[in-house]
Amino acid sequence: MTTVAVARPSTTAEVAEVLRDAAARGHTVVPTGRGTKLSWGMPVEPDVLVDLSGMDRVVDHQAGDLIVVAEAGARLADVQALVGGARQRLALDETVPGASIGGTIATNASGPQRLLAGTARDLLIGVTVVRADGVVAKAGGRVVKNVAGYDVGKLMVGSFGTLAVVTEAVFRLHPEPEARRWVSVEPDDLPDAVRAVVHSQAAPWAVEVDGGTLSVLLGGRTDGVDARARTIADLVGGDVSSTAPPWWGTCPWAEGETGLKITFLLSGLRDVLAAAADVGARVRGSAGSGVVHAAVADGVPDALARLREAAARHDGTVVVVDAPPEVKAAVDVWGPVPALDLMRRVKREFDPDHRLSPGRFVGGI
Amino acid sequence: MTPGVEAVARRAREVVPADGVVDDPARLRTYECDGLAHYRVVPALVVIPEDADQLAAVVRACAEHRVPFVARGSGTGLSGGALPHAEGVLVVTSRMRAIRAVRRDDQRAVVEPGVINLDVTRAATPYGYYYAPDPSSQQICSIGGNVAENSGGAHCLKYGFTTNHVLAADFVTADGDRVRLGGGAPDSPGYDLLGAVVGSEGTLGIVTEVTVRLVRLPEEVRTLLVGFGSTDQAGAAVSAIIAAGVVPAAIEMMDELAIEAAEEAVHCGYPEGAGAVLVIELDGPAVEVEAEYAAVERLCRDNGAFEQRVATDPAERALIWKGRKSAFAAVGRISPDYIVQDGVIPRTALPQVLAAIAELSATSGVRVANVFHAGDGNLHPLVLFDEARPGEAEAAEEVSGAILDLCISHGGSITGEHGVGMDKAKFMPRMYDEADLDTMQLVRCAFDPQSIANPGKVFPTPRLCGEVPGRHKGAHPAQEAGLAEVF
Numbered sequence: 001m002t003t004v005a006v007a008r009p010s011t012t013a014e015v016a017e018v019l020r021d022a023a024a025r026g027h028t029v030v031p032t033g034r035g036t037k038l039s040w041g042m043p044v045e046p047d048v049l050v051d052l053s054g055m056d057r058v059v060d061h062q063a064g065d066l067i068v069v070a071e072a073g074a075r076l077a078d079v080q081a082l083v084g085g086a087r088q089r090l091a092l093d094e095t096v097p098g099a100s101i102g103g104t105i106a107t108n109a110s111g112p113q114r115l116l117a118g119t120a121r122d123l124l125i126g127v128t129v130v131r132a133d134g135v136v137a138k139a140g141g142r143v144v145k146n147v148a149g150y151d152v153g154k155l156m157v158g159s160f161g162t163l164a165v166v167t168e169a170v171f172r173l174h175p176e177p178e179a180r181r182w183v184s185v186e187p188d189d190l191p192d193a194v195r196a197v198v199h200s201q202a203a204p205w206a207v208e209v210d211g212g213t214l215s216v217l218l219g220g221r222t223d224g225v226d227a228r229a230r231t232i233a234d235l236v237g238g239d240v241s242s243t244a245p246p247w248w249g250t251c252p253w254a255e256g257e258t259g260l261k262i263t264f265l266l267s268g269l270r271d272v273l274a275a276a277a278d279v280g281a282r283v284r285g286s287a288g289s290g291v292v293h294a295a296v297a298d299g300v301p302d303a304l305a306r307l308r309e310a311a312a313r314h315d316g317t318v319v320v321v322d323a324p325p326e327v328k329a330a331v332d333v334w335g336p337v338p339a340l341d342l343m344r345r346v347k348r349e350f351d352p353d354h355r356l357s358p359g360r361f362v363g364g365i
Numbered sequence: 366m367t368p369g370v371e372a373v374a375r376r377a378r379e380v381v382p383a384d385g386v387v388d389d390p391a392r393l394r395t396y397e398c399d400g401l402a403h404y405r406v407v408p409a410l411v412v413i414p415e416d417a418d419q420l421a422a423v424v425r426a427c428a429e430h431r432v433p434f435v436a437r438g439s440g441t442g443l444s445g446g447a448l449p450h451a452e453g454v455l456v457v458t459s460r461m462r463a464i465r466a467v468r469r470d471d472q473r474a475v476v477e478p479g480v481i482n483l484d485v486t487r488a489a490t491p492y493g494y495y496y497a498p499d500p501s502s503q504q505i506c507s508i509g510g511n512v513a514e515n516s517g518g519a520h521c522l523k524y525g526f527t528t529n530h531v532l533a534a535d536f537v538t539a540d541g542d543r544v545r546l547g548g549g550a551p552d553s554p555g556y557d558l559l560g561a562v563v564g565s566e567g568t569l570g571i572v573t574e575v576t577v578r579l580v581r582l583p584e585e586v587r588t589l590l591v592g593f594g595s596t597d598q599a600g601a602a603v604s605a606i607i608a609a610g611v612v613p614a615a616i617e618m619m620d621e622l623a624i625e626a627a628e629e630a631v632h633c634g635y636p637e638g639a640g641a642v643l644v645i646e647l648d649g650p651a652v653e654v655e656a657e658y659a660a661v662e663r664l665c666r667d668n669g670a671f672e673q674r675v676a677t678d679p680a681e682r683a684l685i686w687k688g689r690k691s692a693f694a695a696v697g698r699i700s701p702d703y704i705v706q707d708g709v710i711p712r713t714a715l716p717q718v719l720a721a722i723a724e725l726s727a728t729s730g731v732r733v734a735n736v737f738h739a740g741d742g743n744l745h746p747l748v749l750f751d752e753a754r755p756g757e758a759e760a761a762e763e764v765s766g767a768i769l770d771l772c773i774s775h776g777g778s779i780t781g782e783h784g785v786g787m788d789k790a791k792f793m794p795r796m797y798d799e800a801d802l803d804t805m806q807l808v809r810c811a812f813d814p815q816s817i818a819n820p821g822k823v824f825p826t827p828r829l830c831g832e833v834p835g836r837h838k839g840a841h842p843a844q845e846a847g848l849a850e851v852f
Binding site for chain 2: 146163175176199201289314317342
């Protein structure tokens with residue numbers, strides 16, 4: 001077993017120093033925020049683990065401009081607590097407890113709020129990164145509307161630490177609603193119920209499923225929310241609650257199980273849920289956005305193949321998010337990826353020596 | 366015509382119908398500029414392909430002969446992004462106008478790049494859906510151009526920009542290869558290359574098919590026209606609305622001079638004597654809109670509004686929007702020439718920046734009319750001048766540039782939606798340092814190592830691709846376990 005050195009920088013300049021040093025020594029590097037999703041993607045054994053948990057400051061919150069600036073190691077929960085004081089929120093879900101800002105960007109992890117606000121890619125408006133060669137660069141800025149130059153931040157989102165180390169991020173914020181209501185029901189026909197809600201004009205904030213349960217979130221002014229919740233309940237039945245169901249916004253898999261992310265065009269929901277039921281996968285997630293997670297206990301290679309067939313029929317994909325190492329070794333974690341050659345070219349420009357998280361990402365990147 | 370362009374022209378004639386290959390000087394001249402008419406360059410060749418195969422063949426020929434190419438949709442861009450290259454090929458997508466599919470159940474439309482923005486909404490409306498990004502030029506601008514520029518519009522405050530509404534694209538690389546970026550479903554695995562392409566102003570390649578998200582039409586839309594004595598009052602009202610947690614679909618502001626121009630041009634009947642007006646649009650479920658309307662109405666009154674009108678039907682709404690949407694052209698009624706500026710500031714800096722613009726105007730004698738997307742701090746100052754009078758154009762240019770410096774010094778951006786193009790490349794180093802620009806150009810080198818896709822735009826100094834830093838290997842990793850102590 002190789003020994004991994006752990007660097008715990010506390011500033012962007014120190015991260016740059018670590019990366020310059022690693023470059024000089026030919027070391028491979030994996031950046032980590034709070035370590036909650038380090039097992040996602042293909043396993044990597046780097047020479048140096050750059051632990052960003054010491055960079056945990058919320059640098060700036062401009063409530064009037066609805067923006068927040070945070071370091072990569074800051075906990076998402078800490079950011080929420082701070083902006084919550086001004087009745088604002090960063091519309092990203094903490095799908096794994098303790099998640100950091102940097103890790104959320106690197107994995108593009110998403111939860112119920114994506115229906116209304118998108119994912120990290122849609123909320124990130126500025127980013128500071130340290131490149132593999134130790135150069136510090138910024139892209140975007142501190143204003144929501146900005147088309148000056150390439151949106152390098154979007155390349156960082158979901159790149160699993162393979163292009164550069166994100167050290168600081170600027171996000172747009174959303175106001176906290178006056179009230180939230182959840183309408184939960186076990187409909188006779190789940191796909192039909194999801195479709196009815198998605199196409200309604202009640203403006204659902206989230207449309208989630210857990211097994212046979214449909215749960216719809218509404219947010220806004222108290223009177224309006226109550227009326228909209230009744231509209232949804234009239235449409236699909238169910239009870240209205242002012243608290244979230246216990247499973248809300250969490251991943252469905254347990255330790256030792258395999259966690260999948262399945263995406264599909266909305267019209268494919270019935271087909272995808274049927275395929276999941278066939279292979280014994282438990283499904284939870286953003287059915288109204290065409291993104292669900294699934295837990296598979298055993299028979300992963302066969303289940304994965306059949307789910308990939310189903311997702312592909314609806315222009316979607318299946319990625320193995322988290323799984324025991326022996327499972328990952330036995331399957332294609334990322335599945336088929338279009339434009340892989342272009343992705344390799346981007347990797348080659350940013351990290352020609354494959355120093356950052358080598359092999360963790362698609363196509364061996 | 367250079368030998369390279371001649372070779373591309375020969376190839377183009379093999380694959381594109383005869384009237385789609387233009388080398389007649391008179392016809393070439395009709396393509397010499399986009400919406401920013403003071404930059405003019407006649408292209409060496411214009412090709413108007415009918416489909417992706419033809420377009421890819423032409424781009425491939427350009428790559429083989431290292432001939433620059435520039436993509437153009439409707440040519441409405443305001444930063445010279447589609448300004449032709451004198452020794453290059455202009456690839457025009459205006460014959461690629463098919464709406465391939467409108468899929469209500471999937472909330473998607475699949476369109477060719479030459480499709481007009483508003484036509485997507487027209488095709489989706491019968492299904493109860495629309496395409497949200499709505500640049501003011503939406504009746505003529507193309508989706509391909511919107512993708513290149515990451516176009517916004519009045520309603521992006523609530524609904525986001527083009528980048529938030531494009532899911533997938535068929536894309537022709539600068540090598541002439543065809544690849545698919547993204548997917549119909551969200552979160553396509555791998556790098557978000559589409560996220561880099563949207564807003565890259567034609568410098569990475571050309572999209573030949575675009576899959577966009579359709580948004581459910583709101584149950585209720587309510588548009589308010591509010592008159593204030595001053596821009597300070599109007600700005601305070603905007604702050605109060607945002608602070609109250611209301612997210613209107615749009616909040617637009619016009620100052621006195623902009624109102625005067627709009628009145629003269631389209632007789633929109635804005636409140637008489639107003640120093641500023643706000644156009645505020647609320648949309649969503651009827652009950653929600655009703656509650657928000659009550660809040661907005663009160664907040665405007667509290668901040669000095671002297672007149673409030675509400676439109677509840679499409680005709681009244683159109684009248685309110687007419688003044689705002691015609692504002693750029695309307696300024697032509699009060700000034701023979703003008704520059705449309707596009708800058709962004711943190712919204713809370715609005716009072717200081719407006720005061721500074723007024724001071725710039727007073728000291729230089731150059732009139733500035735202000736129109737802006739007030740909700741997100743995107744300013745569109747219109748800098749007025751008369752070309753015929755010596756020195757006025759230069760003075761206007763100077764004021765216009767000084768406004769961008771103001772935006773930068775307040776932590777904003779040199780462009781919120783019109784793009785960098787040819788016009789603002791020189792301002793890029795004021796907003797980003799050398800390392801920032803170098804990093805952006807790594808993306809350029811990955812996509813277009815020969816630098817033939819729209820060269821000379823966005824970046825003031827091109828990076829030579831292939832300049833890879835030295836590759837030295839160090840000691841064995843196991844020896845370095847003590848590294849952490851260094852820090």
